[in-house]
Amino acid sequence: xxxxxxxxxxxxxxxxxxxxxxxxxxxxxxxxxxxxxxxxxxxxxxxxxxxxxxxxxxxxxxxxxxxxxxxxxxxxxxxxxxxxxxxxxxxxxxxxxxxxxxxxxxxxxxxxxxxxxxxxxxxxxxxxxxxxxxxxxxxxxxxxxxxxxxxxxxxxxxxxxxxxxxxxxxxxxxx
Numbered sequence: 001x002x003x004x005x006x007x008x009x010x011x012x013x014x015x016x017x018x019x020x021x022x023x024x025x026x027x028x029x030x031x032x033x034x035x036x037x038x039x040x041x042x043x044x045x046x047x048x049x050x051x052x053x054x055x056x057x058x059x060x061x062x063x064x065x066x067x068x069x070x071x072x073x074x075x076x077x078x079x080x081x082x083x084x085x086x087x088x089x090x091x092x093x094x095x096x097x098x099x100x101x102x103x104x105x106x107x108x109x110x111x112x113x114x115x116x117x118x119x120x121x122x123x124x125x126x127x128x129x130x131x132x133x134x135x136x137x138x139x140x141x142x143x144x145x146x147x148x149x150x151x152x153x154x155x156x157x158x159x160x161x162x163x164x165x166x167x168x169x170x171x172x173x174x175x
Contacts, residue, residue, distance in 0.1 A: 006052045008045055012036075018044045022055035024109060026063070066129065077128040081105045085123050088139045096162055098146040112173065113138045115145035130173060137169035 008028040018036065021029040032041050045052070069077060082105055093099045100121040108114075108124040115121050121142045127135055140163050148155035159166045 006045060006049060006056075010041065020045070020048055020052065022052065022059055024059060024062070026056055026059050028052055028056070069129070074125070077125045078105065080128045081123060081125040084128075084135075085139070088136060089121065089143070092136070092139050092143055092162065096140070096143050096158070098143045100143065100146060113142040115142045115149075117149070119146045133169045134172035137163060137166055138173070140166070141170075 006028050008030045011029060011031045012034050013031065015031060015033055017033070018041065019031040021031070023029060028045075030041060030045060085105065086103055089100060089103055099119075100115070101119040102121070104120065104122045106122050106124050107126070108122070109126065111124065112127040112130075113121065113123045123138065123142070127138055137159075140159055144155055144158040147158055156166070163169065
């Protein structure tokens with residue numbers, strides 16, 4: 001990065017506005033309309049230098065606090081996820097009366113779990129790097145999405161019925 005403006009990768013598309021993104025691997029992406037001039041893009045980036053610096057520092061801190069696992073560690077997390085998560089889902093499904101249509105283990109980097117519109121649940125093996133209480137929270141969270149496809153008060157009430165300390169458990173994922 002230079003003092004004047006940060007180095008960035010430019011992605012042009014049929015979009016109408018300029019957008020900035022700092023990726024998890026600390027790259028700065030600028031998404032721009034096809035017709036935007038390079039000068040206009042450079043000025044946009046220069047005007048957002050403080051925002052870019054803040055987000056680069058945040059991503060760097062995240063990377064340092066939770067480095068990418070080695071291939072051996074990754075395989076161990078995947079094995080553990082495949083061994084433990086189906087049992088947790090079965091246990092909490094029985095308690096909540098909510099049953100997923102299927103369960104998949106993924107390598108998603110940006111979310112620990114998801115629930116599709118067809119009630120299929122996915123969990124990232126990366127979740128296995130967190131404490132047991134946090135893992136259980138994500139399982140309950142995704143099962144609650146079978147009934148509530150949003151993050152409404154009713155959704156959180158559904159979680160609280162099973163896990164009154166859900167806020168503390170969720171906080172473990174943000175450390």
